[in-house]
Amino acid sequence: MSGILIVAEHTRGALAEASLELIGAAGIAREKLGGPVKVLVAGEQAGDFAEALNRLGVEEILVAQSGNPHFDAAVMEEAILVAARAQQPALILIPHSASGGSFAAAVAVALGSGFAADVIGIGFAENGLTVTRAGFGNKVNVELDFPGSACVTLTVRGATFKAPEGAGSATITPLAVPLEGLAGRYRHVGFEEAPVSDVDIGKAEFILSIGRGIQDEKNVPRFAELAKRLGATLGCSRPVADSGWLPKPHQVGLTGKVAGNCKLYIALGISGAVQHLHGMKHVETIIAVNTDANAPIFNVATHGCAMDVFTFADALEQCVG
Ligand SMILES: Cc1cc2nc3c(=O)[nH]c(=O)nc-3n(C[C@H](O)[C@H](O)[C@H](O)COP(=O)(O)OP(=O)(O)OC[C@H]3O[C@@H](n4cnc5c(N)ncnc54)[C@H](O)[C@@H]3O)c2cc1C
Numbered sequence: 001m002s003g004i005l006i007v008a009e010h011t012r013g014a015l016a017e018a019s020l021e022l023i024g025a026a027g028i029a030r031e032k033l034g035g036p037v038k039v040l041v042a043g044e045q046a047g048d049f050a051e052a053l054n055r056l057g058v059e060e061i062l063v064a065q066s067g068n069p070h071f072d073a074a075v076m077e078e079a080i081l082v083a084a085r086a087q088q089p090a091l092i093l094i095p096h097s098a099s100g101g102s103f104a105a106a107v108a109v110a111l112g113s114g115f116a117a118d119v120i121g122i123g124f125a126e127n128g129l130t131v132t133r134a135g136f137g138n139k140v141n142v143e144l145d146f147p148g149s150a151c152v153t154l155t156v157r158g159a160t161f162k163a164p165e166g167a168g169s170a171t172i173t174p175l176a177v178p179l180e181g182l183a184g185r186y187r188h189v190g191f192e193e194a195p196v197s198d199v200d201i202g203k204a205e206f207i208l209s210i211g212r213g214i215q216d217e218k219n220v221p222r223f224a225e226l227a228k229r230l231g232a233t234l235g236c237s238r239p240v241a242d243s244g245w246l247p248k249p250h251q252v253g254l255t256g257k258v259a260g261n262c263k264l265y266i267a268l269g270i271s272g273a274v275q276h277l278h279g280m281k282h283v284e285t286i287i288a289v290n291t292d293a294n295a296p297i298f299n300v301a302t303h304g305c306a307m308d309v310f311t312f313a314d315a316l317e318q319c320v321g
Contacts, residue, residue: 001089001090001150001151002033002034002035002089002093003030003033003034003036003037003038003087003089003090004029004033004035004036004037004090004092004093005038005039005040005054005087005091006022006023006026006037006038006039006058006085006092006093006113006121007018007019007022007039007040007076007080007092007093007094007100007149008022008039008040008049008053008063008094009097009099010041010043010045010049010247010259011071011099012119012191013045013168013259013265014227015053016095017158017163018093018156018158019041019049019053019086020055020163020164021038021096021156021158021159021160021161021163022055022064022093022156022161023037023055023058023163023164024094024163024164025093025122025156025160026046026057026091026093027057027164028122028161029091029093029122029129030057030085031089031131032124033091033129034090034129035059036059036060037058037059037192038058038060038062038083038087039058039060039061039110039167040062040064040079041053041061041062041063041064041074041172041210042064042065042066042075042076042079042175042177043064043065043066043068043071043072044065044066044067044069046063046064046065046066047063047065048089049102050063050065050172054165054167054168054169054170054171054305055162055163055164055165055168055304056166056168057164057168058163058168058170058296059170059171060170060172060173061157061170061171061172061173062081062083062173062175063172063173063174063175064174064175064176064177065147065174066079066177066179066280067109068188068222069095069203071099071183071188071238072185072186072188073102073103073106073185073186074103074120074182074185074186075177075179075182076103077110077139077233078090078182079105079177079200080094080103080107080173080276081107081110081111082175082176082178083175083221083244084107084111085149088151089148090129090151090152091129091151091153091154092107092108092111092113092151092152092154093153093154094153094156095155095156095158096117096156096158097119097155097158097279100155101117103213104117104153104155105117105240106321107153109186111151112151112152113149113150113151113152114129114146114152115152115153115154115294116131116133116144116146116152116154116185117133118133118134118155118156118157118158119131119132119133119154119155119156120132120134120160121133121141121195122154122314123143126144127144127147128146128147128283129141129145129146129152130143130145131144131154132144134278138182142274145317151152155173157218157258158202158258159202159258159260159261160260173245179245190276195247195248197211197247197250199233199234199247199249199250200249200260201235201249201250201251201256201259202255202257202259203231203260203261204232204235204261204262205252205261205262205264206230206231206232206233206263206264206265207232207233207234207235207251207252207259207264207266207280208223208227208230208232208233208234208268209224209234209235209236209237209265209266209267209268209280210235210236210237210240210246210269211236211237211239211267211268211270211276211311212237212239212267212269212270213270213271213291214240214268214269214296214309215269217228217243217244217245217320220240220246221239221271222313223268223313226316226317226320227306227311228272229320230316230320232266233262234246234250235250235251235265236247236250236251236252236277237251237252237253237270237271237273238253238256238275238276246247248256252276252279252280253275253276253277253279253280254273254274254276254278254279256279258279258280259280259283262280262283263283263284263285264279264287265283265285265286265287266286266287266288266289266299267290267315268281268312269289269290269302269309270288270290270297271290271292271297272288272290272293272295272296272298272299272300273298277296277297277300280300284302285303286301286302287302287303287304287305288300288301288302288303288304289305289309289311289312290299290304290305290306291306291307291308292306299314
């Protein structure tokens with residue numbers, strides 16, 4: 001078995017960025033596992049995404065056209081099994097998403113492959129492929145290997161790997177998937193839009209984030225204005241979002257968004273709970289401001305100021321004029 005099979009994801013006419021990030025992850029794995037790297041895209045509009053998926057490092061795009069306009073886990077599972085039985089890949093990469101989670105484990109069982117979910121790192125050791133995933137509520141990173149597994153299926157966390165920039169020269173091949181017997185296994189009930197927001201924590205390069213340390217909702221506009229003047233996106237910890245001080249899309253962390261593109265993160269009055277760190281501890285430069293010099297946020301901070309957030313804001317406001 002050799003090579004890598006990537007499973008692309010799309011929703012309501014839009015390709016998920018995670019699909020392209022998996023091509024980046026495959027680039028790392030293929031150094032040891034070898035090629036080819038193939039991308040499978042399935043669904044009624046599958047062919048529409050072939051061009052966008054044709055990125056550097058992809059040899060072939062398999063297009064499994066199905067008549068169902070909605071996501072169908074049974075069709076996905078069947079399409080992957082058809083592709084995997086033909087290709088015999090050493091690695092299958094699936095986005096760690098609600099959709100990916102609905103078929104990934106079933107695929108692994110059907111193929112008898114190794115399996116790990118929510119993977120945040122890929123490496124190699126004596127026993128071959130190793131992966132990193134978080135354990136114990138994100139308190140520790142766990143490293144797994146798969147001795148004896150000729151094939152491994154992984155769901156990979158979004159905003160973990162970088163999508164390759166350049167266009168590829170992949171061939172595009174239709175993949176026939178027998179759909180008889182699949183109809184009715186899943187029923188599409190409806191689609192609920194997430195609240196619209198002009199904040200995209202996942203894409204922001206500079207985030208100024210506020211926590212419970214700002215004391216009161218009435219102080220939010222001051223920090224929102226400061227973020228605007230600095231050219232930063234306003235982020236927050238969960239209590240700030242839960243209290244309704246800021247809408248949910250501003251929340252950074254495990255049940256919020258991962259600051260996947262962020263280069264500079266200023267944490268104001270945030271203690272640094274593991275669930276918050278999950279969304280930002282990887283950021284290159286972190287500046288933390290907290291009156292408690294022992295706050296865990298200082299364990300991940302590049303620069304720490306054990307001081308009052310309002311005094312810090314006074315100084316920053318003077319700097320930016
Ligand atoms: C399943 C689960 C999922 C979760 N998901 C998330 C998530 O996605 N994101 C998230 O953020 N949290 C999440 N949480 C909550 C998390 O555990 C923490 O409760 C939360 O991050 C704490 O937010 P905070 O740092 O703003 O508040 P606190 O922990 O109350 O910290 C406030 C900090 O402000 C400091 N402070 C107070 N006054 C000042 C001042 N004047 N100047 C400077 N510093 C001051 C204090 O010293 C303190 O360290 C989750 C929890 C669970 C159980």
